[in-house]
Amino acid sequence: MSASGTKPTCRRGRLMSVAGAFRARQGQLLTQSGRWPRPSDAQQDALGWPGLKGGIRMRRREFIGLLGGATTAWPLAARGQVIPKTQSILWVSTEAQPDPFIASFREGMRERSYVEGQNLSFVLRYAPGDPARLRDILPELLGVPADLIVSSGPAILAMRGATEKPVLFAISGDPVQLGIAESLARPGKNFTGTTFMSLEVAQKRVQLLKELVPGMGKLALLSQKNHAGEQFEHQVTRAAADALSIQLAYVPFASGAEIDAALQRVAEADANAMLVFPDGVTMVHRTKIADFAQSRRLPSMFGWREYCDVGGFASYGGNQRATYRQLAGYADRILRGTRPQDLPIERVSRFEFIINLKTAKTLGVDVPTTLLARADEVID
Secondary structure, three states, rough: OOOEEEEEEEHHHHHHHHHHHHHHHHHHHHHHOOOOOOOOOHHHHHHHOOOOOOOOOOOOHHHHHHHHHHHHHHHHHHHHHOOOEEEEEEEEEEEOOOOOHHHHHHHHHHHHHOOOOOOEEEEEEEEEOHHHHHHHHHHHHOOOOOOEEEEHHHHHHOOOOOOOOOOOEEEOHHHHOOOOOOOOOOOOEEEEEEEOOOOOHHHHHHHHHHHOOOOOOOOEEEEOOOOOHHHHHHHHHHHHHHHHOOEEEEEEEEEHHHHHHHHHHHHHOOOOOEEOOOOOOHHHHHHHHHHHHHHOOEEEEOOHHHHHOOOOEEEEEOOOOHHHHHHHHHHHHHHHOOOOOOOOOEEEEEEEEEEEEHHHHOOOOOHHHHHHOOOOOEOO
């Protein structure tokens, strides 16, 4: 103790505090202006700079030493905040623009603190209804400097050749049969994401359509036969029709170029209703299919609500927009370092029943109030 009773370390402790505060403020102002600021008068008095009136005097070397200590105490403030790396995502789709699914995916990324123009950028590549076009430009796509590829719908048919970068997908088919995963639980490759395929849902669509059209004795099934897992959906659908004494008229086609001929075969089948398997090709041509059904006064069941949005009668299946929003969670994990092969492929487990009441009136179908009450949404 000194004669005055003050601890010898008090003076140095006060200097450390003032010097540290000044050093932190320097870091903030340097980040903003690019110049080292001059200390305020109060800070100069407290630090006792030579030539200043009042305040405590100290040697320049001692002051520099204190600033060094302040740097250790406040490293981020002294050096400015670290700007996060901008992550780049290549979005590949056979959907037409405006694309409702990327809007949902972007929303999911924003919820996880990704901001375009700050720490996130997108490169968009579209080939509406034409996966073959994407295959033709695959070398160009793989040359895009991206941290992650997101493949929307049937674009995955082309992106199977992307073996060096992580690929995230949402598809209606079977990823194992497609060859992009070893199993749903353990994908084992650079692909992961979500599948909408559910054999139980395929059966449920037949049952709901029978309730909507009680007199249905013959059902036309429009199916893109190259869709991964299609044969299993076909088998389950036929079994469900047989159980309800419904004759099934199977109308397969191989590509978008065959849609018109396939619809003509549906017309010739003279069925009471039509069931359309959901996949990327029928999705791209959904407006044409819905218009055909209305023109033939043919009640039709689809797999996703987007078909009903353009005039389809009814749909039962997963919510695609919600799925793409949730898919952003996997994107975040991959961008943070998780390997795609370590993320199980998810199956959509929540389904929605949509009825387009306006289309029902056009078709002359009187929808029972009990079914309207069960529907998740009625479009009118």
